[in-house]
Amino acid sequence: MSKRFAETIEELAKGIGAGSFRSEAEISQGVIKRVLHELGWPVFNVRVVAPEFKIGARKVDYALCHPAGKPSVLVEVKDLGKADSRGQKQLFEYCFHQGVPIAVLTDGREWSFFLPSGQGSYQERRFARLDLIDDDSVAAVEILERYLAFDRVKSDEGRRCAERDYDAVRRQREAASNYASVWRRLLAGPDPLLLELFSEEVGNETGVRPEPESAAKFIRRQAQAAVASQDGSKRTRTKRRKVTPVPAKVGPGDPPSLTFRGETETFKSGAEVLVAVFDKLASLDPDFCKRYPEQHSGKKRRYVARSRDLLYPGRPQPAASHRLPGGWWLATHCDNPSKVKRIMRACEVAGFKFGRDVIIHIPVGSRTRKTDQSTTG
Incomplete structure (x- = not known):
């Protein structure tokens, strides 16, 4: 080079x-x-x-x-x-x-x-x-x-x-498109290797190795809770945010929105759309937050990190951020074109198709992009 x-x-x-x-x-x-x-x-x-x-x-x-x-x-x-x-x-x-x-x-x-x-x-x-x-x-x-x-x-x-x-x-x-289903199957079993790893970690932490059946029951309960949480997420979201049919066309004056697997939610800002996308992908795939910074990070900072301080290095007080599932942090302080780009890259990491599985509308201004983000494919 x-x-x-x-x-x-x-x-x-x-x-x-x-x-x-x-x-x-x-x-x-x-x-x-x-x-x-x-x-x-x-x-x-x-x-x-x-x-x-x-x-x-x-x-x-x-x-x-x-x-x-x-x-x-x-x-x-x-x-x-x-x-x-x-x-x-x-x-x-x-x-x-x-x-x-x-x-x-x-x-x-x-x-x-x-x-x-x-x-x-x-x-x-x-x-x-x-x-x-x-x-x-x-x-x-x-x-x-x-x-x-x-x-x-x-x-x-x-x-x-x-x-x-x-x-x-x-x-x-x-492979990424099958992460969630494989993970649920491993938890529901549970897989012998997963059970062994869990038992070993509990033993290292407490000095007492759990009974195999007790550990297996705990893992199965976690799997059932995860499935129930996903199944009930629609009911929860209808209480928190307005859920509407997929818009046929979105204009610059329409509110920011996210359509995930056919269901549309409206938000007050592009930052809320960014947070919603990363929350969903991190909830579906436990390794998403680990893989994202490995594939997409800036020269001196990370957009997803274990520590909040790594998001904005050098600043006396961290800028806007959001805590993701699993203890990770997401940087939310960026312009709307950057939000769109990070969502597109998140879809790549998670194995979702941007424009089909994940559709967004974030106004990006007239000088950068004046495209309809809800139809970008």
């Missing part, structure tokens, strides 16, 4: 954070082209790095070609905050006509990597993502070089890595 490349990423991240790139053209020239140069691409050879590459009646921002004139990677560039589902649809339409192995959608800050030949929705065909501001510069360089380095594209190693990583993400998503 090039140390200079990591320094370039840090410099670009500062510029993006300071608002130095004010349009799609400035992002394309000041960020994307510079990154491609660091990756070894001959950016002034328009047969290799082809700008405004024509595909049918449309044009994609960059086609990275090998051999010259034959696209191996398509890169679509958007304004900051606009690399959303609409951009994904547009990019995949390009890929359908051209048949490229790798597609990249970026607004300069966020980079999403897709395998067009994969299965499922656009989101399900994304195999990697990075954020130049939130992610460590070394990790960002590793991801960019893994798939987009000129030498790796020429040798076809970038494509092979993309296919392997897509397959790994797909298997993990399938």
Whole structure:
């Protein structure tokens, strides 16, 4: 890995954070082209790095070609905050006509990597993502070089890595979708290994190892209580919040809302939507809070942590936070676009499909995203 490349990423991240790139053209020239140069691409050879590459009646921002004139990677560039589902649809339409192995959608800050030949929705065909501001510069360089380095594209190693990583993400998503049912089955049994582990921990804590049947009864009761809690959650929520049918369309003036598995709740703020989503996912999957910070954390802070102090390091008094099931803490002090992004990533970690299993409406303002978050898929 090039140390200079990591320094370039840090410099670009500062510029993006300071608002130095004010349009799609400035992002394309000041960020994307510079990154491609660091990756070894001959950016002034328009047969290799082809700008405004024509595909049918449309044009994609960059086609990275090998051999010259034959696209191996398509890169679509958007304004900051606009690399959303609409951009994904547009990019995949390009890929359908051209048949490229790798597609990249970026607004300069966020980079999403897709395998067009994969299965499922656009989101399900994304195999990697990075954020130049939130992610460590070394990790960002590793991801960019893994798939987009000129030498790796020429040798076809970038494509092979993309296919392997897509397959790994797909298997993990399938595994995650079964976490809750497997966990309930282990508790209801209980599984001999779980019973042994529980008995051993009780013995270590108290000096007295419990009778096997007593321990098994306790574990089964916990499973029954968890199922009863989930079954009764609808009745509880109707007392706390207004529950309405899924709205056909949500406008900017409508209140923030969450539709989870077909049931819609309205809230007073985006922060309440964020809390509700993380509460639900953490309640369904005991390991969710552990996996989320392992996959998604900032350079100097965590958005989900065991200690509240880790959410806002360096601040004399911790900012807004919420205690999640299992003793974890969630940072809730962030702008609405960041809330949307964290919810999308939470869905990935938990194995839920954003836009189908989890649908949200959080007003995000006119300069960042003015999309209908209730229909994002």
